[in-house]
Amino acid sequence: MKKIASLIVLLFSLGCFAQDTTLFKAPDSGLVIIHKDPRIDLLIKKQAQINDITTRDSRRSARGFRLMIISTNNRDEAIAAKTKVYTYFPELKAYLWYQSPYYKLKAGNFKERKDAEAYQKKLNVYFPRGIFIMNDIVELKPDKNSDEDL
Numbered sequence: 001m002k003k004i005a006s007l008i009v010l011l012f013s014l015g016c017f018a019q020d021t022t023l024f025k026a027p028d029s030g031l032v033i034i035h036k037d038p039r040i041d042l043l044i045k046k047q048a049q050i051n052d053i054t055t056r057d058s059r060r061s062a063r064g065f066r067l068m069i070i071s072t073n074n075r076d077e078a079i080a081a082k083t084k085v086y087t088y089f090p091e092l093k094a095y096l097w098y099q100s101p102y103y104k105l106k107a108g109n110f111k112e113r114k115d116a117e118a119y120q121k122k123l124n125v126y127f128p129r130g131i132f133i134m135n136d137i138v139e140l141k142p143d144k145n146s147d148e149d150l
Helices: 002-017 039-059 075-088 113-126
Strands: 061-072 094-099 102-110 132-139
Touching: 061 075, 061 113, 075 094, 075 102, 075 113, 102 113, 102 132, 113 132
Parallel strands: none
Antiparallel strands: 061 102, 061 132, 094 102
């Protein structure tokens, strides 16, 4: 019985040496050949250009003004106000932030205060509680001449 058990252990232990590459070394082991389509490089360059343009646009920011539409602890009220801004003023970009415990809705990217004041008067019709002009870092529109066709 001991001989059979030791023979079984010996046979199973030989499996441990099966992955040893030093015993049977092939002449080309360790060499990896990659066959790549050259069009992949073109796609990578194209995606890099797209990423550069999209991130460049988002990095263009400066000091400016935004309109504080609402500051409330009711999420539904804040979302309704954002919907109202997009409905009546689709050209304004609305920003909804959550600063515990308040939801704050700001709108617009104004470089000049006089532009913000003009929209403040228009928005006061839809939001009678008051619209406030806030100093903020705003996104600037990219120059149309600098964009290249992809």
